[in-house]
Amino acid sequence: MPMQPPEARCRNFTEVALGYSREQAVSEAERCLHCNARPCTGGCPVGVAIPDFIALVAEEKFEEAYEVITRASLLPAVCGRVCPQENQCEKFCVRGKKGEPVGIGRLERFVADLHAQNGAPQAVPPAKNGRRVAVVGSGPAGLACAGELARSGYDVTVFEALHVAGGVLVYGIPGFRLPKEIVAREVARLEALGVRIVTNAVIGKTFTVADLKAEGFEAVFLGTGAGLPNFMGIEGENAKGVFSANEYLTRVNLMKAYETDSETPVFRAKRVAVVGGGNVAMDAARTARRLGAEVTVVYRRSREELPARKEETEHAEEEGVVFRMLTSPKAVLTDGEGNAVGLRCVETELGAPDASGRRRPVERADSEFTLDADCVIMALGTSPNPLLKRSTEGLATGKRGEILTDEKGQTSLPGVFAGGDAVTGSATVILAMGAGKRAAASIDEYLKTR
Secondary structure (H helix, E strand, O other): OOEOOHHHHOOOOOOOEOOOOHHHHHHHHOOOOOOOOOHHHHOOOOOOOHHHHHHHHHOOOHHHHHHHHHHHOOOHHHHHHHOOHHHOHHHHOHHHHOOOOOOHHHHHHHHHHHHHHOOOOOOOOOOOOOOEEEEEOOOHHHHHHHHHHHHOOOEEEEEOOOOOOOOHHHHOOOOOOOOHHHHHHHHHHHHHOOOEEEOOOOEOOOEOHHHHHHOOOOEEEEOOOOOEEOOOOOEOOOOEOEEEHHHHHHHHHOOOOOOOOOOOOOOOOOEEEEEOOOHHHHHHHHHHHHOOOEEEEEOOOOHHHOOOOHHHHHHHHHOOOEEEOOEEEEEEEEOOOOEEEEEEEEEEEEEEEOOOOOEEEEEOOOOOEEEEOOEEEEOOOEEOOHHHHHHOOOOOEOOOOOEOOOOOOEOOOOOEEEOOHHHHOOOOHHHHHHHHHHHHHHHHHHHHOO
């Protein structure tokens, strides 16, 4: 797929990938072998009929291809951009055994974008069945759940804590990977199906699950995500210039702090150290680079263990981000006024596997060194917000605050379901969507017995 050149894109926040042309899309679709076993579909968490939509693209029946995708996925333009296809559908593509797999995600993006460009009419809301469901959180899990229920005739209201719907899609993922107008477009599609969205509604502050039940909602889905950032607990971590990746990205993505006339400030550092190796770390590093900083990613394991998508790490390196592998932070160094000025680190080597199955980093003796950094961004994963637990009597949670559910997404409370990062901890957009979709089916089954 055509891309902005690195020397240009590292100075702007417009989308890096430029998308397929019609000719490129058809040519790519023609590479599909249409295997009888359809292994790619088995690798899709929401069950898109991948060979069927690809066959339609090859025949230039683009609108029909869109209809096939949206039977299973309500956010095709999003999934085509941010899903880790290399670990899901494309991982099982037979073409990939002896070369490059078919670009399934890129074809999905092409179909969704062309549908929007053609000004196709919005979906017509189905007849209502008279049953009301509340969805808390408008991230991928909540939107998927709401859309599936709306298509089944339920009167669905989504409650979102922020002032814009989309959850992590708007506050976490930068516009150069996922333009915000695309998220708004997908949300508008759900509203056209009859989904009502209420913003500035914080569960545990402005309302509770009990309040929703008292207002007549017969079932509730909790898709509140995992927005509480984790820190290392090292010396100097409270210094000025130390951010969680969540805060840093929210300021830039949701509040548009990168714009010169934005009312939201963001620290435009000279040297940034990003601690972590996941996709959020890559997003933070590439964002800091676009804000003019020299950026170093600090990761305590080797490149082979790096959890971020290969595409994201390659793009970061092309844009000038430096990687310090086998490196573990020990302290944030500060000046006399409490400002961060460096990150004290030690080199590591990999020992025996730990509980995660990955080899445990072991510090090397006499390997301490300092990275100059006036800004340190901690991208170490997130946990569910404790507000929900504190405000919901009887809701069972785990050690990390995650909501406990059964295989159908049912929580310890009757009629209350949950899914996505609030249950699993930080995961991918498509896995959250899959959880929301399964919960919608469970809610439908639950309400039909009452």
